[in-house]
Amino acid sequence: MTTPAYKRVLLKLSGEALMGDDAYGINRATIERMVADVAEISKLGVELAIVIGGGNIFRGVAPGAQGMDRATADYMGMLATVMNSLALADAMRQAGLTARVMSAIGIEQVVEPYVRPKALQYLEEGKIVVFAAGTGNPFFTTDTAAALRGSEIGAQIVLKATKVDGVYTADPKKDPSATRYASISFDEAIAKHLQVMDATAFALCRDQKLPIKVFSIVKPGALKSVVMGDDEGTLVHV
Numbered sequence: 001m002t003t004p005a006y007k008r009v010l011l012k013l014s015g016e017a018l019m020g021d022d023a024y025g026i027n028r029a030t031i032e033r034m035v036a037d038v039a040e041i042s043k044l045g046v047e048l049a050i051v052i053g054g055g056n057i058f059r060g061v062a063p064g065a066q067g068m069d070r071a072t073a074d075y076m077g078m079l080a081t082v083m084n085s086l087a088l089a090d091a092m093r094q095a096g097l098t099a100r101v102m103s104a105i106g107i108e109q110v111v112e113p114y115v116r117p118k119a120l121q122y123l124e125e126g127k128i129v130v131f132a133a134g135t136g137n138p139f140f141t142t143d144t145a146a147a148l149r150g151s152e153i154g155a156q157i158v159l160k161a162t163k164v165d166g167v168y169t170a171d172p173k174k175d176p177s178a179t180r181y182a183s184i185s186f187d188e189a190i191a192k193h194l195q196v197m198d199a200t201a202f203a204l205c206r207d208q209k210l211p212i213k214v215f216s217i218v219k220p221g222a223l224k225s226v227v228m229g230d231d232e233g234t235l236v237h238v
């Protein structure tokens with residue numbers, strides 16, 4: 001019997017990865033695969049909170065938002081994360097998991113509002129909490145929401161599950177000669193302007209001494225390996 005390395009984690013799931021091979025939206029097989037990974041670690045007894053991005057639907061800084069008022073576009077982006085959160089929670093329900101969605105912006109007819117003590121209660125009860133609508137503020141991202149909520153719930157680590165398998169010297173999708181770090185400090189990641197996460201998220205985690213693990217959501221078994229403390233992805237540390 002193996003023991004997970006963490007009791008409570010904040011998992012940041014890539015919204016963009018939800019598209020799978022589609023051009024837009026939520027790919028059914030992809031979301032089911034993600035949920036199967038989540039179920040595996042939930043069954044290990046790890047308390048799990050999730051933030052999911054919105055890049056598969058809308059980003060305030062995307063070309064499609066050009067010409068729009070930035071704050072308005074960002075609110076649209078936050079609503080996109082609500083849709084992804086609802087889809088994720090529903091897929092988890094179908095897989096036999098109990099999830100609760102909590103929104104940072106008030107849409108009570110759709111999802112319950114984010115209330116920190118309630119979120120902590122759900123986690124203690126073994127429910128999976130999905131934090132929707134990012135931080136609730138424009139000019140931020142869901143990476144920063146993951147850093148913020150991770151800090152608030154006392155997570156031991158933020159797990160950033162994305163389309164690449166770690167932090168590289170440059171964007172590996174644009175520079176094939178880029179090499180992967182096994183680990184890197186927050187200060188170095190910020191100083192080198194590594195774009196895998198935004199600097200606000202890095203700075204908040206650094207100040208809160210909350211490590212981040214960046215790893216591939218596409219690689220089978222990677223999430224479990226990370227939770228078991230195996231050498232997987234890139235650790236970003238103080």
Ligand SMILES: Nc1ncnc2c1ncn2[C@@H]1O[C@H](COP(=O)(O)OP(=O)(O)OP(=O)(O)O)[C@@H](O)[C@H]1O
Nearest residue numbers: 014015016053054055162167168170171194195196
């Ligand atoms: N130095 C780097 N190392 C690794 N990836 C990088 C780097 N610089 C840029 N990237 C890019 O950052 C992307 C991950 O961040 P991004 O926030 O865009 O996506 P995400 O979090 O997976 O999606 P979403 O915002 O929809 O949740 C990777 O797919 C990669 O192409």
Ligand SMILES: O=c1ccn([C@@H]2O[C@H](COP(=O)(O)O)[C@@H](O)[C@H]2O)c(=O)[nH]1
Nearest residue numbers: 053054060074077078134135140141142
């Ligand atoms: O706190 C937040 C979180 C998100 N947004 C907006 O939503 C989109 C989608 O989030 P991603 O992290 O890019 O997946 C983001 O581009 C912002 O437009 C926000 O304003 N505030």
